[in-house]
Amino acid sequence: MSENGSSLFRRATGQNDRKTVTFGDAAAVQSLPLWSALSLAALVLFWWAATRTWGFPAEFRAATKADFAANGERFTQAKMLVQCNGAPADVCDESMYTQWLSPRSFPSPPDTWSGFKMLWTDGYKGVTLLTHAGTSLWRVLRGMFWGCLIGIPVGMAMGLSSRLRGIFDTIVELFRPIPPLAILPLFIIWFGLGDPSSVKLLIFASVWIMIIAARAGVRTVNLSKVRAAYSLGASKWQVLRRVILPNALPELFTGIRVALGVSWGTLVAAELTGTGVGLGTMIFQAKNFFLLDVVVVGTATIAIIGVLMDMLMRIVEARLIPWRGKG
Amino acid sequence: MKDLKVAGIDMVYAVPKGSPVHALSDVSFDLEAGRLLTLLGPSGCGKTTLLNILAGFLAPTGGTVTLGDDLITGPGQERGMVFQQGALFEWLNVEQNVAFGPKMNGADKAETKEKVEDLLRTVGLQGFGDKRIYELSGGMQQRVALARCLANDPDVILMDEPLGALDALTREKMQGLILDLWKDTGKTIVLVTHSVEEALYLGDRLFVMAPRPGRIERDYELPFARTGLEVEPRALKASPEFIDKREEILSLIWEMEEEIMGHEG
Structure with a gap:
């Protein structure tokens, strides 16, 4: 076996082929796209295999398929099982097939796909998936907006003045550990169900994170930069606006990313209490009627939006603060 | 141009637990406009403290600093500062960094642009205006x-170990640049350094400072900075006069270091 061709890991590290110390060189470790694709494929394959029926008599399978084709209907695993349960015992019964996950606990890929199409065009309770997702996202953005608008000035003030730090420190440290969902009952009593309380809950979820990020960002400023600015004729306001604020941008950005993640998670949970429209509400109501395809599509939408938001933030970050981690 | 007048500067730092530290004691000197003063000394001699007082970043516990007729009470743009590193603004490009001062003063944009281009040419960075600092x-x-x-x-440029973080070769090139700038602009420069050679080569006047309490131990008038503008730098640094002075100052500093060690041992 040749030394170089022996593993995928070595080939992927390219210019590091001449390194003799590879195990422990943690900085050189990177996520290999090929392996990511493989693991994703394995996950889908497992899903397909676990929800599929195995061992159905071939004739029965062919007959049902032809039956559905004749009616102009899509052939799905779930429909085939219904067919089977209604068929005479000698044609088909439960002892003839195995299935690891029944449609009552998890929908198969084709069922999920048809569920998605249904949600996309007709929607759930007359509200399309896009509207549900958009409503949830809009709530998160409004919560983040107010969270930043309140949190960043307060955090910066705490970073700039010992007195203000003293005043706000106890409050921040006391409220920060409270899980947003624990305060939700109070918010519902005060503000009612739906938008008013859910957006205020999101402000509560993000504001502490933004305060801490802004406080940390202010602290990263090098005294030399501040002194240089004053020596160049800057006023206090100009030092704040032209030095301390841009210098804090990397930390603020980290804060926004963390707060977005937390807000998104909090929101969906908050919507479970019923807000009419929203991914969380959709999932929870569908659960009551055992519409598992709706539940799964809703959950997947949450995951995908989460990933997309993070990707977007990375792109914006690379544009806005290219100096991060350099020099 | 304005003369710098330092009169009876005392600087005592209060230490939370322990006796107060006497960073500077009765430091007085006059520096005529257009001189290049280098400050040299073992660590703890208060040379950076002195520079920070001149810049107005620290207020001395006693004494006064005046530039021309103006008493120095805080930072001001008639005294420019060059730090060792980390004082440039990473979020701005080269051009915007250089234009920072005029912009803070609300200077005319077109004029500033011209001035910035001029300055970049002076320091040998023409064409680098849109580069980022980390590049x-x-x-x-x-x-x-x-x-x-x-x-x-500015009337005075204060430099706190400006070449301290550079490699030897770059350092020599930059020393040449500082001398050229000094000659061309006629500015007063006060430069703090750890390197005896650098202090001798750049200093048209040189203070060797001593610690505990921080004070001016020797005040040298030096010929090298002025000749250094015409002579090849390596030849100057290898000349007997230069080497003699270097050894003299080195042994002076060594004596101080040994005294410090005696104190601590």
């Missing part, structure tokens, strides 16, 4: 720092 080497970053400081046309 530059350490030496180039210090060139930007010099240009940024000059943009406000």
Whole structure:
């Protein structure tokens, strides 16, 4: 076996082929796209295999398929099982097939796909998936907006003045550990169900994170930069606006990313209490009627939006603060 | 041009637990406009403290600093500062860094642009205006720092170990640049350094400072900075006069170091 061709890991590290110390060189470790694709494929394959029926008599399978084709209907695993349960015992019964996950606990890929199409065009309770997702996202953005608008000035003030730090420190440290969902009952009593309380809950979820990020960002400023600015004729306001604020941008950005993640998670949970429209509400109501395809599509939408938001933030970050981690 | 007058500066730092530290004791000197003063001494001699007082970043516990007729009470743009490193603004490009001072003063944009281009040419960075700070080497970053400081046309330039973080070769090149700038602009420069050779080569006047309490131990008038403008730097640094002075100052500093060790041992 040749030394170089022996593993995928070595080939992927390219210019590091001449390194003799590879195990422990943690900085050189990177996520290999090929392996990511493989693991994703394995996950889908497992899903397909676990929800599929195995061992159905071939004739029965062919007959049902032809039956559905004749009616102009899509052939799905779930429909085939219904067919089977209604068929005479000698044609088909439960002892003839195995299935690891029944449609009552998890929908198969084709069922999920048809569920998605249904949600996309007709929607759930007359509200399309896009509207549900958009409503949830809009709530998160409004919560983040107010969270930043309140949190960043307060955090910066705490970073700039010992007195203000003293005043706000106890409050921040006391409220920060409270899980947003624990305060939700109070918010519902005060503000009612739906938008008013859910957006205020999101402000509560993000504001502490933004305060801490802004406080940390202010602290990263090098005294030399501040002194240089004053020596160049800057006023206090100009030092704040032209030095301390841009210098804090990397930390603020980290804060926004963390707060977005937390807000998104909090929101969906908050919507479970019923807000009419929203991914969380959709999932929870569908659960009551055992519409598992709706539940799964809703959950997947949450995951995908989460990933997309993070990707977007990375792109914006690379544009806005290219100096991060350099020099 | 304005003379710098330092009269009876005392600087005592209160220490939370322990006796107060006497960083500077009765430091007095006059520096005529257009001189290049270098400050040299073992650590703890208060040379950076003195520079920070001149810049107005620290208020002395006693004594006064005046520039021309003006008493120094805080930072001001008639005294520019060049730091060792980390004082450039990473979020701005080279041009914007240099233009920072004029912009803070609300200067005319077109005029500033012209001035910035001029300054970049002076420090050898023409064509680098739109580069980001992190894209530059350490030496180039210090060139930007010099240009940024000059943009406000200060009377005095204060330099806190400006070449301390550079490699030996870059350092020599930058020493040449500082001498050229000094000659061309006629500015008063006060430069703190750890390197005896650098202090001798650049200093038209040199203070060797001593610690505990921080004070001026020797005040040298030096010929090298002025000749250094015409003579090849390596030849100057290898000349007998230069080497004699270097050894003299080195042994002076060594004596101080030994005294400090005696105190601590």
